Amino acid sequence: MALVNEHFLKLPGSYLFSEIAKRVNTYKQANPEQKVISLGIGDVTQPLAPVVIEAMHKAVDEMASESTMRGYAPETGYSFLINAILENDFKMRGVDLDADEIFISNGAKSDTGNIGDILGVKNIVAVTNPVYPVYLDTNAMAGRSGIFEKGLWQDIVYLPCSPDNDFVPAIPSEKVDIIYLCFPNNPTGTTLTKKELKKWVDYALDTKTLLLFDAAYEAFITEDDVPHSIYEIEGAKKVAIEFRSFSKTAGFTGLRCGYTVVPKELMGEDAAGKPIPLNQLWRRRQTTKFNGTAYIVQRAAEAIYSKEGQKQIKDTINYYMENARIIKENLEQIGLKVYGGINAPYIWVKTPNNMLSWEYFDKLLNEKQIVTTPGVGFGKSGEGFIRLTAFGKKTDTLEAMKRIRM
Amino acid sequence: MALVNEHFLKLPGSYLFSEIAKRVNTYKQANPEQKVISLGIGDVTQPLAPVVIEAMHKAVDEMASESTMRGYAPETGYSFLINAILENDFKMRGVDLDADEIFISNGAKSDTGNIGDILGVKNIVAVTNPVYPVYLDTNAMAGRSGIFEKGLWQDIVYLPCSPDNDFVPAIPSEKVDIIYLCFPNNPTGTTLTKKELKKWVDYALDTKTLLLFDAAYEAFITEDDVPHSIYEIEGAKKVAIEFRSFSKTAGFTGLRCGYTVVPKELMGEDAAGKPIPLNQLWRRRQTTKFNGTAYIVQRAAEAIYSKEGQKQIKDTINYYMENARIIKENLEQIGLKVYGGINAPYIWVKTPNNMLSWEYFDKLLNEKQIVTTPGVGFGKSGEGFIRLTAFGKKTDTLEAMKRIRM
Numbered sequence: 003m004a005l006v007n008e009h010f011l012k013l014p015g016s017y018l019f020s021e022i023a024k025r026v027n028t029y030k031q032a033n034p035e036q037k038v039i040s041l042g043i044g045d046v047t048q049p050l051a052p053v054v055i056e057a058m059h060k061a062v063d064e065m066a067s068e069s070t071m072r073g074y075a076p077e078t079g080y081s082f083l084i085n086a087i088l089e090n091d092f093k094m095r096g097v098d099l100d101a102d103e104i105f106i107s108n109g110a111k112s113d114t115g116n117i118g119d120i121l122g123v124k125n126i127v128a129v130t131n132p133v134y135p136v137y138l139d140t141n142a143m144a145g146r147s148g149i150f151e152k153g154l155w156q157d158i159v160y161l162p163c164s165p166d167n168d169f170v171p172a173i174p175s176e177k178v179d180i181i182y183l184c185f186p187n188n189p190t191g192t193t194l195t196k197k198e199l200k201k202w203v204d205y206a207l208d209t210k211t212l213l214l215f216d217a218a219y220e221a222f223i224t225e226d227d228v229p230h231s232i233y234e235i236e237g238a239k240k241v242a243i244e245f246r247s248f249s250k251t252a253g254f255t256g257l258r259c260g261y262t263v264v265p266k267e268l269m270g271e272d273a274a275g276k277p278i279p280l281n282q283l284w285r286r287r288q289t290t291k292f293n294g295t296a297y298i299v300q301r302a303a304e305a306i307y308s309k310e311g312q313k314q315i316k317d318t319i320n321y322y323m324e325n326a327r328i329i330k331e332n333l334e335q336i337g338l339k340v341y342g343g344i345n346a347p348y349i350w351v352k353t354p355n356n357m358l359s360w361e362y363f364d365k366l367l368n369e370k371q372i373v374t375t376p377g378v379g380f381g382k383s384g385e386g387f388i389r390l391t392a393f394g395k396k397t398d399t400l401e402a403m404k405r406i407r408m
Numbered sequence: 409m410a411l412v413n414e415h416f417l418k419l420p421g422s423y424l425f426s427e428i429a430k431r432v433n434t435y436k437q438a439n440p441e442q443k444v445i446s447l448g449i450g451d452v453t454q455p456l457a458p459v460v461i462e463a464m465h466k467a468v469d470e471m472a473s474e475s476t477m478r479g480y481a482p483e484t485g486y487s488f489l490i491n492a493i494l495e496n497d498f499k500m501r502g503v504d505l506d507a508d509e510i511f512i513s514n515g516a517k518s519d520t521g522n523i524g525d526i527l528g529v530k531n532i533v534a535v536t537n538p539v540y541p542v543y544l545d546t547n548a549m550a551g552r553s554g555i556f557e558k559g560l561w562q563d564i565v566y567l568p569c570s571p572d573n574d575f576v577p578a579i580p581s582e583k584v585d586i587i588y589l590c591f592p593n594n595p596t597g598t599t600l601t602k603k604e605l606k607k608w609v610d611y612a613l614d615t616k617t618l619l620l621f622d623a624a625y626e627a628f629i630t631e632d633d634v635p636h637s638i639y640e641i642e643g644a645k646k647v648a649i650e651f652r653s654f655s656k657t658a659g660f661t662g663l664r665c666g667y668t669v670v671p672k673e674l675m676g677e678d679a680a681g682k683p684i685p686l687n688q689l690w691r692r693r694q695t696t697k698f699n700g701t702a703y704i705v706q707r708a709a710e711a712i713y714s715k716e717g718q719k720q721i722k723d724t725i726n727y728y729m730e731n732a733r734i735i736k737e738n739l740e741q742i743g744l745k746v747y748g749g750i751n752a753p754y755i756w757v758k759t760p761n762n763m764l765s766w767e768y769f770d771k772l773l774n775e776k777q778i779v780t781t782p783g784v785g786f787g788k789s790g791e792g793f794i795r796l797t798a799f800g801k802k803t804d805t806l807e808a809m810k811r812i813r814m
Contacts (some may be wrong), residue, residue, distance in 0.1 A: 004585045004618035005528030006676035010692060020695055042683045045479035051761075056471040058704070059465060064462040065662065068801070072662040073451035108514055108664070108699075114698035118547065122411030141697045143525065179410045212410035256471065256478040256703045259513070270412035278412045286416060289426055290545045291521035297662045298464070299702060395474070 057305035075294030079106025132380030189344015463711035481700030501512025538786030597748015
């Protein structure tokens, strides 16, 4: 019989959001008359921007005619989209990148999961704690995490983020090879200032550490001294891969588009210490295991970069950030400790009376019919917290706050 | 510095189709006045079916309104599509599968590449020769292939397919754990009868070998005794994973949709010999590293299963198969040895005068302005052959044949 990948067998229980979905479905089946409001999974609720809809109709029509239909897309993306990204996401922030440093994909979840394909199994990996589970689970699957014991992977270095350090992780005291950083952060909704991120880049330059920088939530930044891209920091191209997503920026969770930046000057090394450009390896990975993002989806993504598109997606982001304000203020008013929600669509809430995360999750589901995400699902340091998202409809968000205050 | 995945460094040169694209671009730049006709990469040229266009416009409109927009899709696919697949692709051929045995994805290339994630590194892998390069390259990346020497991966077991055995591979004489089978075959265009495939299933049942069955081209089958799904053979659910694609069936190369069937009774084993259901592992892989196929694309795929949809895609398949007939007949008339093209959109051609594959590729490009695929790009046994595809426009196919006959 074929041997399975044994590392899969070390994974604890089911993937966080599958477990939440299961509990919610069980509740709904038992209580079909109750209206359940989800402030749990970070899924958007607002329709796509009119420019996006228009671009997609146009692209669909192109696929209907022999002279304009498109077959396989370039595996790393169409130039029209790559150029729009270079101009808007980077050049306008003073960052120069080349077209062959951008890799269009069908989403940041796949990219942050797949990036491990090009990296050796023996690297020591560090993550913040709490953390987006995909980073941990995919490293565990690859055999980089050791075994899971008492809520921790034995071979992973954890960098705790809590109110004690204002959710700014400390530089690791031991040597690590790869560090995942997600800022604005999922799940805590907190972020790093330019000065704080510079410390990380300088440290990475000093120690030749690879930073995997997940900037999926950059569009929600409201404060000036918070970097949208790690490449705003000098030297970052030598140490960092950056992941971007249209899922939250433009509501593409159901369309699937993201991109990854792998600068050409960024090196890994082989066992003999010879520098190997990661850009080449990622290109080889993507051209071999991926067949391009749908043309109509790339046209949809391009559309958000027009002047009108930028205004439309900004309006939706403002709508969500108004939800964030509503959640934050209401919960503070009833005396809960609340973090995030200023530069990110997530609100990180300390449970009352030191309840465990899943206890408070079940209580809010059963008593208030509100779905949240248990903080402990993001790691041990998330225990005693829940995450709320601002991606709900405003009416639902207001209704949820009313229920919680009752 | 982070260690790279050393197995990537063993990969020879660039991915086949990238190399072809490079040579073609070089030729075009040097000869901008020449009209180059591609019968090389298997990319479609006919527009999407009207039912597909209509379904996509409708789905795009749904994304424009708060009450009908869709966010994250279920990672393994929407029920509407899974049910259409179960009914049309399987039940109508006498195969009963459950909904949770179907995994919708963004294409068979990714699935055949990613399937290795759930399998141990120490499995012995066998492939036919010639073979679709993705099977080999992805196993090499995972460390299952050893080193590449004289055109062969040292740890891979090759099953030659040539005119000598009518392109029916022999059962391996040594113990292997995993065998990739692609029928109708890419690149040779040949296939297996039900009786021949039954031998493989029986062998796999006897020896507990895992079959990875790539059925991407099943829609092109014209002969009655050729199975469309491996599950038409009794016992196959215990030994086979099947990959399906909408790329060629319905011209979705630029849309990206496929699916993988992992029966629940199919087992791998852990190091202690304990059976592990592969269905669960693949579900864990997909829910962790994949975030669902776009809603509009899944609606597009669903549309091909309507009565009208079936007729429309069949018309396009007939159009391509008419090209296959034209190519086959013309090349036979000028005395070339030609295989395939009856149950598959590929024609496998012996080079004249024992030319090497790349020699004949360059000759056809430079003298006839026709792009083909060098057979040796699919493996050592492909040396001395080229692959032509029937996916061109009919006028181009006729023009190409005229040039070749001149």
